[in-house]
Amino acid sequence: MDTPARLRPMLRAAAIMLATAVAGPALTGTALAADPIRIGSVVSATGPAAFLGDPEAKTLKLYVDELNKKGGLLGRPVELVLYDDGGDANKARTFATRLVEDDKVVAMVGGTSTGATMAMIPVFEEAGIPFVSLAGGIEIIEPVRAFVFKTPHTDKTACQKIFEDMKARGITKIGLISGTDGFGKSMRNQCLKVIGQYGITVVADESYGATDSDMTPQLNKIKNTAGVEAVLNPGFGQGPAIVTRNYAQLGIKLPLYQSHGVASKSFIELAGPAAEGVRLPAPAILIGDKLAAVDPQKPVVAEYKTSYEKATGQPVSTFGGYGYDGIQLVARAIASAKSADPKKIRDALEATKGYVGVTGIYTFTPTDHLGLGTDSFRMLEIRGGDWALEAPAR
Amino acid sequence: MSEFLQLAFSGLTVGAIYALIGLGFTLIYNASDVINFAQGDFVMIGGMGTVFLMAAGLPLPVAALIALAAAVLVGLLLHRLAIEPARGASPVTLIMITIGASIFIKGVSQIIFDKQFHSLPAFSGDTPIPVGGATILPQSLWVMGTALALVVALYLFLEHTLVGKAVLATAANRLAAKLVGINVALVLALAFGLSAAIGALAGVVATPITLTRYDIGTLFTLKGFAAAMLGGMGNPVGAVVGGLLIGLIETFAAGYLSSTYKDAVAFLMILLVLLFLPRGLFGSRSVERV
Amino acid sequence: MKAVLRSRLTPLLALALVMALVPMIAPTSFHLRVAALVWIFALAALGLTILMGYAGQVSLGHAGFLGIGAYAVAIGPARLGLDPILCLVLGAVLAGLVAYGVGRPILKLKGYYLAIATLGFGVIVALVLHSETELTGGPDGMAVSRITLFGWRVTGALNWYWVSAGALLVGALLALNIAASPTGRALRALHDSEVAAAGAGIDVSAKKLAAFVVAAVYAAVAGGLLAAMNGLITPEAASFSHSVELVAMVIIGGLGSVFGTVLGAAFLVVLPQTLTAFQEYEQAVLGLLIMVFMIFLPQGIVPSLRALIEERLP
Numbered sequence: 002m003d004t005p006a007r008l009r010p011m012l013r014a015a016a017i018m019l020a021t022a023v024a025g026p027a028l029t030g031t032a033l034a035a036d037p038i039r040i041g042s043v044v045s046a047t048g049p050a051a052f053l054g055d056p057e058a059k060t061l062k063l064y065v066d067e068l069n070k071k072g073g074l075l076g077r078p079v080e081l082v083l084y085d086d087g088g089d090a091n092k093a094r095t096f097a098t099r100l101v102e103d104d105k106v107v108a109m110v111g112g113t114s115t116g117a118t119m120a121m122i123p124v125f126e127e128a129g130i131p132f133v134s135l136a137g138g139i140e141i142i143e144p145v146r147a148f149v150f151k152t153p154h155t156d157k158t159a160c161q162k163i164f165e166d167m168k169a170r171g172i173t174k175i176g177l178i179s180g181t182d183g184f185g186k187s188m189r190n191q192c193l194k195v196i197g198q199y200g201i202t203v204v205a206d207e208s209y210g211a212t213d214s215d216m217t218p219q220l221n222k223i224k225n226t227a228g229v230e231a232v233l234n235p236g237f238g239q240g241p242a243i244v245t246r247n248y249a250q251l252g253i254k255l256p257l258y259q260s261h262g263v264a265s266k267s268f269i270e271l272a273g274p275a276a277e278g279v280r281l282p283a284p285a286i287l288i289g290d291k292l293a294a295v296d297p298q299k300p301v302v303a304e305y306k307t308s309y310e311k312a313t314g315q316p317v318s319t320f321g322g323y324g325y326d327g328i329q330l331v332a333r334a335i336a337s338a339k340s341a342d343p344k345k346i347r348d349a350l351e352a353t354k355g356y357v358g359v360t361g362i363y364t365f366t367p368t369d370h371l372g373l374g375t376d377s378f379r380m381l382e383i384r385g386g387d388w389a390l391e392a393p394a395r
Numbered sequence: 396m397s398e399f400l401q402l403a404f405s406g407l408t409v410g411a412i413y414a415l416i417g418l419g420f421t422l423i424y425n426a427s428d429v430i431n432f433a434q435g436d437f438v439m440i441g442g443m444g445t446v447f448l449m450a451a452g453l454p455l456p457v458a459a460l461i462a463l464a465a466a467v468l469v470g471l472l473l474h475r476l477a478i479e480p481a482r483g484a485s486p487v488t489l490i491m492i493t494i495g496a497s498i499f500i501k502g503v504s505q506i507i508f509d510k511q512f513h514s515l516p517a518f519s520g521d522t523p524i525p526v527g528g529a530t531i532l533p534q535s536l537w538v539m540g541t542a543l544a545l546v547v548a549l550y551l552f553l554e555h556t557l558v559g560k561a562v563l564a565t566a567a568n569r570l571a572a573k574l575v576g577i578n579v580a581l582v583l584a585l586a587f588g589l590s591a592a593i594g595a596l597a598g599v600v601a602t603p604i605t606l607t608r609y610d611i612g613t614l615f616t617l618k619g620f621a622a623a624m625l626g627g628m629g630n631p632v633g634a635v636v637g638g639l640l641i642g643l644i645e646t647f648a649a650g651y652l653s654s655t656y657k658d659a660v661a662f663l664m665i666l667l668v669l670l671f672l673p674r675g676l677f678g679s680r681s682v683e684r685v
Numbered sequence: 686m687k688a689v690l691r692s693r694l695t696p697l698l699a700l701a702l703v704m705a706l707v708p709m710i711a712p713t714s715f716h717l718r719v720a721a722l723v724w725i726f727a728l729a730a731l732g733l734t735i736l737m738g739y740a741g742q743v744s745l746g747h748a749g750f751l752g753i754g755a756y757a758v759a760i761g762p763a764r765l766g767l768d769p770i771l772c773l774v775l776g777a778v779l780a781g782l783v784a785y786g787v788g789r790p791i792l793k794l795k796g797y798y799l800a801i802a803t804l805g806f807g808v809i810v811a812l813v814l815h816s817e818t819e820l821t822g823g824p825d826g827m828a829v830s831r832i833t834l835f836g837w838r839v840t841g842a843l844n845w846y847w848v849s850a851g852a853l854l855v856g857a858l859l860a861l862n863i864a865a866s867p868t869g870r871a872l873r874a875l876h877d878s879e880v881a882a883a884g885a886g887i888d889v890s891a892k893k894l895a896a897f898v899v900a901a902v903y904a905a906v907a908g909g910l911l912a913a914m915n916g917l918i919t920p921e922a923a924s925f926s927h928s929v930e931l932v933a934m935v936i937i938g939g940l941g942s943v944f945g946t947v948l949g950a951a952f953l954v955v956l957p958q959t960l961t962a963f964q965e966y967e968q969a970v971l972g973l974l975i976m977v978f979m980i981f982l983p984q985g986i987v988p989s990l991r992a993l994i995e996e997r998l999p
Contacts, residue, residue: 047968048610051510084961090826090919091911092957095718098842099958102715116825116919123916138825181655181816183824190818208654212614214412214605217405218650221398239512239606250523250532251401271514271606274521315509430797477976484983486796487743491936492979494929499972506965617804617925624801655816662805666791669802673794 037080038073038341040065040331041106043096043121044135044324045113048088049182049211052238052267054113056309056321057135058083061110063312064328074335082106086117093117097124107341108334110327112136115183122149131334131347133327135320137262138187142370148347150370152326152360153319154284154377156188156235157195159261162282162378163233164192164199166391172230172256176205176223178216178244180236184262185211188235204228209240216240217247224253231255237262242271249275256280261378265318269386280391282378286322286359288388297357305359319360326358397528402650403643404526408535408604410642411542412438415597416619417626417634418549419590425566425629426586429478429489433497435615436504437591440466441598442607443504446513455518459599463592469500470591474584497612504609517603534603541600545593546635553631562586566629625665627678636676641665696944697857704850714842719958721842721914724849725907727950728856730934731943732903735860737932738941739869740896741876742792745800746807747904747931752814752923753780754905755912756821759829764820769832773909780905781898788897792890807928814920826919829912845914852910856903857943863899864943872896904931937978939985948986952978 042061045054065081073079082104086093093112100106101124108131112118115138122141125132126148134141134151141151167175179189185208196203205226207219223229232255234244241263248257257279259268264283269276285292289302305325306317330353335341338349353372356363361377380391416434423431444462449455477492484492518537523530553559565572565582573579598607605611622641626633641661648660668676707720729751736742757776761767767775791802814821821827863869871892875882883889912918921927930953938949956974960967982989 046965047505047510051505051610052512052608055510085967087957089921090917091722091915091921094915094917095715095722095958098718099715102713114825116917116921119825119828120915120917120919140825181824186818186823187825209649210655210658212611214601215405215409215646218402218646219654221401221650225398239608242512242514242606246521249521250530252523252530267511271512273514273516315511430800477980481980481983484979485940487737487932487936487940488979488983491933492976494933495972495975495979497972499969499976502966502969502972505968613926617808621801621805624798628797656812659809659812662808666802666805669794669798670790673798675798 035077037078038075038335039080039082039104039106040328041100041104041109042081042083042111043086043093043100043109043117044083044111045088045117046083046085048086049238050088050113053135053320054085054088056313056315056318057111057113057324058085059313059315060309060321060324061328063308064325064332067308068332074332075339075341077341079332083111086113088114088117090114090116090120094120094124097121101125101128101130106130107343108331108346109133110135110324110331112141115141115187118151122146125149128343129347130343131331131350133330133350135323135327137184139191145368145370150330150350150365152323152330152358152363152371154261154360154373155371156184156191156260158373158375158378159188159282160192160195161375162380163258163260163280164196164201165375166280166282166380167201167231167258168199170231170256173201174204174228174230175201176207176226176229176232177203178207178209178219178223178232178234178236180211180234180238180240181208182211182236182238182240185236185240188260188262192233192235209236209244211238211240213240214243215247216244217251220244220247220251220253224251229255231258233258233260235260235262239271242268245272245279246275261319265320266316267318269383269388274386276383276386279383281381283381283388284319284322284360284377285379286317286319288379288381288390291388291390297362298359301357302359322359326356326360326363329358330356330363398650400527401529402646404529404531404535406643406646407639408532408538408642409645410639411539412597412601412605412615412638413618413622413641414635414638415542415545415593416615417622417638418545418631419594419597420619420623421629421631421634422549422562422586422590422593424623426562426583427474427478428486429493430486430620431473431587431590432490432493432616432620433473433500433612434590434594434619435612435617436497436500437466437470437594437612438598438601438615439504439607439609439612440469440500440591441595442515442602442611443508443513443598443609444595445599445602446515446607447508449515455515459596462599463595466591466595466598467588470587471584473591474587478587479580479583497616501610501612508609510609512606512608513602514606515599515602518600532604534600538600538604541596542635545596546631549593549631558582558585621662621665625668625675627672627675630675630677633675633677694861696942697854697861700857700944700947701854704854708843708846717842717846719955721846721849722911723947723951723954724846724853725910725914726931726934726954727947728849728853728910729904729907730931730938730946730950731853731856731860732900732907733931733935734941734943734946735863735872735903736896736900737935738946739864739872739876740893741872742893742896743796743800743932744803744897744900745925745928745932746803746805746810747900748923748925748927749807749810750780750784750901750904751908751911751927751931752810752920753783753901754908755918755922756814756827756908757905758832758909758912759822759827759918760820762830763827769830769913770834773832773906773913776909777902777905780901784898784901785894788894792893792897804925804928807923807925811920811923811925814923821920824920826917826921829916829918831916832913849910849914852906853947856906857947860943868892868895933975936985937975939987939989942985942987942991945985945987952986 084096112134115136118134118136139155179185259281334349338345361373363372448458517534519533622638626637648657754776761772934949939945
């Protein structure tokens with residue numbers, strides 16, 4: 002017999018590949034004997050968005066361990082099934098299918114970028130499994146989808162906060178320099194939508210690529226544009242740090258506004274002395290120690306900061322905070338639903354009222370699956386190499 | 396005028412970095428006909444290594460030297476463990492091996508280092524120097540100076556030392572080089588080590604400007620490859636001119652045309668040049684033999 | 686036995702058999718999705734096999750054509766109200782035309798110069814998809830409407846499995862026919878030596894261009910299927926790393942071998958799924974495996990295995 006001999010190695014190869022594909026997924030968290038409650042996650046732990054996905058992944062692992070130390074949920078251990086999409090929406094989609102079909106998760110916390118989140122939404126909507134996204138885009142929750150929630154502020158809220166501050170300082174003409182990554186583009190669009198309400202106009206509109214290492218040409222154009230009174234830089238990653246440095250290099254004296262996309266201590270380190278005087282909207286987590294003693298977020302923020310920095314040796318960022326709020330919201334929902342049934346978890350999530358997180362205070366409703374207002378942002382200014390709290394818009 | 400000058404300074408700084416990476420490509424290509432897609436990762440090792448060694452308390456020059464040595468070691472290992480055993484494989488297979496090496500280096504780096512962006516303090520402060528209405532950072536002078544010094548040193552090495560001449564001879568005709576008693580294996584190792592050192596040094600001087608991260612090598616590989624091809628593969632002068640040109644085109648395109656499409660402008664220029672000079676600006680005009 | 690090994694239809698039958706077996710042993714629709722992705726990427730890589738394996742021309746920007754096909758299926762129905770199936774065809778035609786326009790000048794370049802030119806093309810396509818937010822939705826991508834085949838709405842992993850498997854089978858059949866045709870023989874001649882091929886009276890540039898256009902059409906169809914299956918497409922589809930991945934599929938499986946290309950695609954699509962167990966070591970292991978495979982099987986998996994089998998047979 003000729004053919005079988007020819008086919009055998011191929012079939013064997015195919016069989017091995019399938020067998021290995023079936024083999025165990027990455028399990029994290031304490032492996033306990035009882036039937037665990039499985040929570041899924043897909044984040045960009047590597048790739049261009051790794052600086053977001055990495056703290057998210059670390060936070061999720063940390064707090065699932067924490068949950069298990071306290072005896073898990075509903076008397077059952079909690080298991081985190083975490084995958085890395087490497088920043089590729091196609092891979093994210095595949096992992097989402099895997100979480101639903103193969104790992105049988107009851108809830109999902111993840112989706113580092115808006116693109117990855119949008120790619121995964123249909124999978125969880127069809128399966129009827131609640132999905133708490135960690136990405137910023139407004140289209141994730143507008144229109145409202147039954148099973149999709151998110152923890153980060155939308156870019157629109159950040160724009161409003163910034164424009165409120167500009168208006169209070171009497172600024173009416175600004176220059177924009179935006180990153181062309183998903184975050185920068187989305188925020189630029191949202192800002193342009195609401196800017197009219199504050200009587201502010203954009204007189205210079207520049208952009209830079211996500212991996213660019215020199216933004217002096219663009220800033221030079223803004224510098225030479227007549228009438229600019231302040232500059233706003235929607236973007237995240239290393240771009241804003243380079244913009245800030247080039248801004249100082251060109252000796253531009255106008256106020257510089259950054260977005261919540263740079264809200265981590267590493268921005269101050271990367272931008273160096275050039276960061277002095279930069280203003281940005283940011284959640285409470287960055288200024289935990291400067292919050293008023295009566296601030297309800299103070300203890301939550303302090304606890305997260307201590308735990309995260311002890312476990313990872315790295316400074317906290319808002320991005321890890323999104324993960325913290327995501328996993329806490331799901332854990333609370335499972336506890337209050339007294340069930341690990343995805344539909345009941347969803348209902349309990351939507352009924353969340355006044356959950357005090359590190360990003361803000363969340364109240365979900367059937368028409369609002371974000372549940373944060375502009376008051377969850379604080380206007381900060383960088384002074385003496387540290388964050389300083391600005392008084393609310395004067 | 397001051398705007399033109401400002402853009403030129405930026406372009407030359409970025410271009411000098413590309414030029415150094417292009418030079419690394421050229422060295423390895425000349426000695427072994429391999430296009431090394433892990434070239435940009437040497438830049439990352441230089442930058443990240445220095446950042447983490449400084450964080451461990453070492454002074455900048457010591458940290459930079461150790462990082463440089465680490466990159467050279469990686470370069471030598473790449474040659475010894477991956478390129479040498481695959482000798483005789485087709486060029487695409489060799490490219491694939493270096494791409495695998497690049498993925499491997501990134502994979503290991505994200506574990507040894509981390510996934511965040513890092514910077515180094517500028518060597519001579521952050522105070523911009525005013526020149527003719529524009530400003531230039533002292534670090535830019537460091538980058539351009541390093542590039543210039545390396546080019547001159549490399550030229551002297553290749554043209555005026557015995558070992559350098561052996562490298563050139565190997566590049567010209569490996570079999571003939573072997574016949575006249577040149578230790579070809581040693582020359583190849585030298586090319587990989589040297590090219591890693593150049594890349595790593597570029598990483599050290601550039602990091603205060605470009606910042607660095609475990610995966611920044613891909614970008615540098617792309618630009619360095621483009622620089623080497625624009626100049627004409629195998630020609631060190633071509634690589635340097637190519638790098639500077641790409642840097643300048645990018646910044647002038649961003650300043651005068653469109654900041655969104657500056658990379659497209661750069662690649663269009665490369666395509667245009669190649670249409671008229673299919674072997675790059677300084678490439679040899681050799682004819683393919685049957 | 687050797688005759689069977691060399692027969693043109695053997696790999697096709699083997700492929701069809703594997704395609705028929707997978708749904709029987711795949712435990713969940715997740716596994717079906719992974720298999721469907723293998724078929725789709727194999728289809729894209731098959732085009733490159735014709736270009737690289739037959740004609741000996743390298744392309745480091747092939748994901749650009751995949752992106753054109755994918756966005757045709759996304760943009761056509763959403764912005765122009767066209768039928769998705771029609772857009773799949775239009776995308777393939779568009780990719781072919783672009784390949785013709787771009788290929789005419791740049792295919793004159795040789796070796797690494799062609800590599801940088803195609804790379805530049807890919808970067809430009811990705812940049813356009815990334816930047817023209819009004820049209821393409823920008824970096825976060827855009828939604829793709831469902832494909833309806835004669836009133837049958839193609840959804841679900843199993844349906845997509847069969848659609849993608851069918852597309853690949855047709856693609857493989859065509860590729861094998863091209864290989865055996867006079868054009869295929871001419872391409873192989875020019876793979877060995879362009880000068881000699883020209884001397885033998887082969888219109889070298891026309892043949893190269895034809896291979897380039899065919900390769901683009903394969904990639905565009907695969908891109909269209911990918912977009913329609915996922916329901917969302919991002920500019921990542923046209924990225925440089927995707928181009929490199931396609932080339933890797935062709936080389937790892939075995940340059941010039943149709944079955945090898947499928948195996949190469951399977952290798953690179955399935956591997957990341959199995960490597961998740963290594964967690965943070967995933968990338969390092971992936972890089973290491975690619976290096977090890979290329980060092981020890983420099984010809985690629987299938988040609989190396991074939992040589993091994995032929996050696997052992999009397």
